[in-house]
Amino acid sequence: MVKRCGSSKRKVSLGPFQDGSKPRLVATDMDGTFLNQFGEYDRERFARVLSAMAESDTRFVVASGNQYYQLRTFFEGIEEEADASPIAYVAENGALVVDDGLVIDHASLSQGVVKDAWRLLSSRVDAECALCCVSGAYVQHGSASQGFFELMSRYFPRISWTDDLTSLSDIALKFSIETRNGTEQALSEAVSDALCGALVPVVSGNGSVDLMAPGCTKATGLATLCKRWGLSLDECLAFGDNGNDVDMLAAVGWGAAMDNAALDAIRAADTTCPPNTESGVLETLEQLFLD
Incomplete structure (x- = not known):
C-alpha cells in the first residue's frame, strides 16, 4: 500500500x-x-x-x-x-x-520502422511530431507549425528542420509527439494497432506521447x-x-x-x-x- x-x-x-x-x-x-x-x-x-x-x-x-x-x-x-x-x-x-x-x-530505430511510423503520423491532423536522434531532433518541413518547433526546442535544444525525416543519417531514438484536444490515448491505441508493437507509446503528460523501441x-x-x-x-x-x-x-x-x-x-x-x-x-x- x-x-x-x-x-x-x-x-x-x-x-x-x-x-x-x-x-x-x-x-x-x-x-x-x-x-x-x-x-x-x-x-x-x-x-x-x-x-x-x-x-x-x-x-x-x-x-x-x-x-x-x-x-x-x-x-x-x-x-x-x-x-x-x-x-x-x-x-x-x-x-x-x-x-x-x-x-x-x-536505441536504434530501423529505417523501415521510421518510415512506417512517419506514414501513419503524417496522416493525422491531431498531432505534430519530431524524430529524436543521437545528435539532435528533427522536424519535417510542412508537417508542423513554427509554434510546435519552438515548443520542442525547450526540451530538445539541438533541433532543426529537415526536408525528409525518413532519410536522415543520424541514429533514430524515438518519435516525440504533441497531440491536440486530449487525443493522446486514441493516438497511442492507433499506433499500437497499426505498427503491431514495432514502437511502444509512452504518455508523459500534457498531451505528449513518445514512440519508443520495445523494451x-x-x-x-x-x-x-x-x-x-x-x-x-x-x-x-x-x-x-x-x-x-x-x-x-x-x-x-x-x-x-x-x-x-x-x-x-x-x-x-x-x-x-x-x-x-x-x-x-x-x-x-x-x-x-x-x-
Whole structure:
C-alpha cells in the first residue's frame, strides 16, 4: 500500500533505506518532479545534498524524456562544486544513456520502422511530431507549425528542420509527439494497432506521447548504469510523477511518486513525497543524507 506524505513537515517513508542504510543510486525525473513549477531548483541546496551523497558513495542519475543536451545545462559545474562523481543521464525516456559525458547505450530505430511510423503520423491532423536522434531532433518541413518547433526546442535544444525525416543519417531514438484536444490515448491505441508493437507509446503528460523501441524505458536505462557500476536495482531510489516514470518506479528498490503525480505513477511507487512545488525530491534527499 502506498504511504502518503501530504505535508512537507512529515517524514517520507524510505522503506529499505529507513534504518540509516543509503541507496547506491538516486534517480529522478525532471519536469514535475525535481524541478519546481517554474522549471527551476535550488542549486545551493542541491549541492549540499550531492556532496553528502558523494560521501555515502551514492550516484545521482537524471532520468527524463528530454534531450541530453537540455538536461545537462541544469547541472553544469555542480559536480565540481559538490566534489561529487559526474551526474549520469538516462535521456529520451531511456533511449540514450550517458555516463561521464560518454554515450554508453542508445536505441536504434530501423529505417523501415521510421518510415512506417512517419506514414501513419503524417496522416493525422491531431498531432505534430519530431524524430529524436543521437545528435539532435528533427522536424519535417510542412508537417508542423513554427509554434510546435519552438515548443520542442525547450526540451530538445539541438533541433532543426529537415526536408525528409525518413532519410536522415543520424541514429533514430524515438518519435516525440504533441497531440491536440486530449487525443493522446486514441493516438497511442492507433499506433499500437497499426505498427503491431514495432514502437511502444509512452504518455508523459500534457498531451505528449513518445514512440519508443520495445523494451526501452527509464528502467532499462538505470539497469544499464547499474551493470556498469556493479550495482543492483534493489539498491536504487527513484522519483517520478508521470506515465513515463512507471517502469522506473516499479523496478527500483524504493520508488517515490510526487504527491501531485499521475495516478499510475502513484500506484507504481512504494510511497509518495511532497510535490515538486515544495521541492519534494530535495526535501526527501535531505532527510536521507543530511538529517
